[in-house]
Amino acid sequence: MDALNKLSATEAAARIAAGTLKSEALVAACLERIGQREKDVQAWAFIDSDLALAQARARDKEPRRTRLHGIPVGVKDVFDTADLPTEYGSPIYRGNRTTCDAACVAQVRELGGVILGKTVTTEFATRYPGKTRNPHNLKHTPGGSSQGSAAAVADWMVPLAFGTQTTSSVIRPAAYCGVVGYKPSFGLVNRAGLKTLSDSFDHVGTLTRTVPDAALIVEELSGGSVTPFDAVSRMKPRIGFCRTHYWSKADQPIRDALEQAVPRLERAGARVRAVDLDGEFARLVEVQISISTYEMFRALAYERTRFPELISETLMGRLLGGGGVTRTEYEEAQAIAQRCRARLADIHRDYDALLSPSAMGEAPEGLESTGEPTFGASWTVLHCPAVSVPVFQGPRGLPIGAQVTGAQGKDGPTLLCAEWVHRALG
């Protein structure tokens, strides 16, 4: 029998439904794994084993509420939790306690899930790293900002964890850690109780080991219909191979891996064509910076004005840059974003999904940087669903992801394509 901590959420949910698995055993297995590995991986900001086990035992005594019943979930420490500290990765909030749970946390509890603990975030989900290491090689970054969630899921500590993405903070750590990162369509998961960075771009996302697990939790939270993964084996998706404007910046192994994937996808039944996102699409990385920094300057006004000495130099530089973005520049950037969203909708008449890199390369060595977010930014601006699937390995033996994106609002079909790609290349 597999170690219980290695079960996917979908597998665990099936066993719980069948009465062959207790939440307490599942949670205990996760806690045991954490006990063995946390000293090295450092994925968790706060964990209270007794609290987690108490939740599990309470669920075990009840009728099953939903597919999340009894399933442990990690929560990035940018979501408020009433029963665990919430520090947002910042010394300003050392020991901070919030009065209530964020919406997605309260929903997980309502749906029967178990909040296992808070996972490490970079400073306010921006660039300045937290303590987490890449479980595949502890000398390498796990990426950011959802670094604790990605590392914990990759290291078999928890099957599901919440992340957030404002640039590439779900997709990049998923790629670096070799797990599935899912940034749903903008707004699909409720954001109440998330520490706001950029109202226009903050997305709640998930880190999981399988695509169906990502679908499971987001469907339960949003009331969406169940994605029919049984259909994947019969699919012949129309895939746009999207090198993007930043192709030349990607490491050679990434480019090689994706180029070589194309004939494999075709052999597996896909129709693959190159899609060139030209014109204003090439400006979306700068658009993302203008809009997000304008908004962050304001969203973090309290911290910026009261505790400047407790903000990292890198973040303060970005905030002050945002203070220099004029309202006119901000509105022009929003207009570009809007036009590109309309163009993307047109493109998706011909394509079920687009395939692009998840990141520049393997996870960089060193913990002082979380890597470059370039390949996530455009899809964040476009508000479309994006899924990083772990399908390649780089020359240093670290995972490389492929990013599958879809039409805004078409999360089910996009997840099906991501699963199809995962199977075809995995």
Add this chain to the structure above:
Amino acid sequence: MDALNKLSATEAAARIAAGTLKSEALVAACLERIGQREKDVQAWAFIDSDLALAQARARDKEPRRTRLHGIPVGVKDVFDTADLPTEYGSPIYRGNRTTCDAACVAQVRELGGVILGKTVTTEFATRYPGKTRNPHNLKHTPGGSSQGSAAAVADWMVPLAFGTQTTSSVIRPAAYCGVVGYKPSFGLVNRAGLKTLSDSFDHVGTLTRTVPDAALIVEELSGGSVTPFDAVSRMKPRIGFCRTHYWSKADQPIRDALEQAVPRLERAGARVRAVDLDGEFARLVEVQISISTYEMFRALAYERTRFPELISETLMGRLLGGGGVTRTEYEEAQAIAQRCRARLADIHRDYDALLSPSAMGEAPEGLESTGEPTFGASWTVLHCPAVSVPVFQGPRGLPIGAQVTGAQGKDGPTLLCAEWVHRALG
């Protein structure tokens, strides 16, 4: 010399700039007015006179930062404040203290403004009323949900106050209390630190006694250019008279007042044509309910599941209604909203502003209801700027507002039209 508490923010700012007014004197005058009237009006949830005066004295010792320097501002008690309680109008949060200030609160402080206190809100900015009374007749509701802000501004207690609008929570209390209510274009004022109800519709707005005051604070917060109110006297605006789908529900005096205003506007130089918002526009009130309740069910999941006994029956009914909205219904409602926004943009090629009722009638008698939000809902869904100007009086001697709305993102031109209408009819 006028009582200082009766100065508009624009007048006070000019005097502070000229060195003829100290913030301390201005704040003291506001506090004195509150001392005289609060027993009757009950506009304030929390006020700390010493704290307000200390802020004013600190600003008086410094060079002037912006037009907000030394100006007192009231803050609806749905925004977090680090130095005053934040109860969101709910017994669940009795005595609640938040760690940080909401973005707009921290920004006001950074820009030199003085946070005078927290104003009363209905329960989580929804329907269940707070304690505030209409200063024009204490037996009547001031409207909701921004009831404390509207009443405080109307009763000369403070020149500027923040409100929020998810349906009609700025426009309606402004109309009932005879002040200017301004709901800016969606997202113009940063929402970080606002208790989230409906991510798709929550707007930060303002209550003021003049249109230029509304422009002043929002321009300072957003970095927008200064609206040239000098140009108003030369304007010949193209106004669409928009009875809306709900015209027959408005009280006769409202309809009469607006119908009779048309020739006056034309004599003042406007071109006025009837605009019929037909088809899907007629569904926007139901669209607003579907989307906002779907989102509220999730945003208030913690309160709904942990403290159901401390939630009013009226709110719990709406939340549970929201739990019954399917994801498909939600997405259909969002699609209607999107199509209507595009149609409104088309309509505004021919019209600088649309004129419609702000509310069904005068403020209803009694404090158990805050009145009907119908006339605000569509403009909230449309994300466009909306301004209620106090230009009529009803048969019971209470104020009636006219609502001036503009194209999404065109806040300056819309505020100019609102000021033009205010002068033409006021």
